[in-house]
Amino acid sequence: MAKVKIAATADVSADKVLKTSANGQSLIVAKVGDKYCAIANKCPHFGLPLAKGKFENGVITCPFHGSKFEVCTGKSTEWVDSFVGIPMPDFAKKAIAMGKAPTDVKSFTVSQEGSDLFVEV
Template sequence: MKVAKKSDVVEGKPFCAMMGGTKIAIFKVGAGYYAVDNACTHRSGPLCKGKLDGEVVECPWHGSKFNVKTGAVVGGPATKPVKQYKVRVVGEDIEVE
């Protein structure tokens, strides 16, 4: 499903997108694009409004940190990984599975 254009997503800044009825967060890290559920697994804070540092996004609510390439927790209070989606680039479009 197409969720954004490459030009929408800039390095270092999370992008908020919709995939069907689900809010997701898109990230550009180097040459790659990555997508995870927008809702933080702690209390559903919006990860697409968080801070991106390299490949780690920090939840704006209580500071949990997730690796955007894997969804893994790298800093609490969250303990569960966030769902991560497969991304592919087709021309100028970013598509998420």
């Protein structure tokens, strides 16, 4: 595994995610409390990017289908809840999920050295 710089601490705020990359893999990094966290910028539902999703309380919401993921763990907390931000009834959620089970997003451990943030990839 290689240690790759992904951002400077000054680039990461507590109210939004920062899109970055490490060895060609797109990531999002965020500050949750006093901790820096990173996950893949790829929703496991259809592989669409998460970076433009709503971020609050350490959770990113997929802007396409409403799935929610903890940014520090990648854990799926809600699976396919909407279609481009429009809430859907339960029967429609199952159709939009297309039989795919809730899946976590790959997470990365973030280390800090001075004002630089790194992940192992």
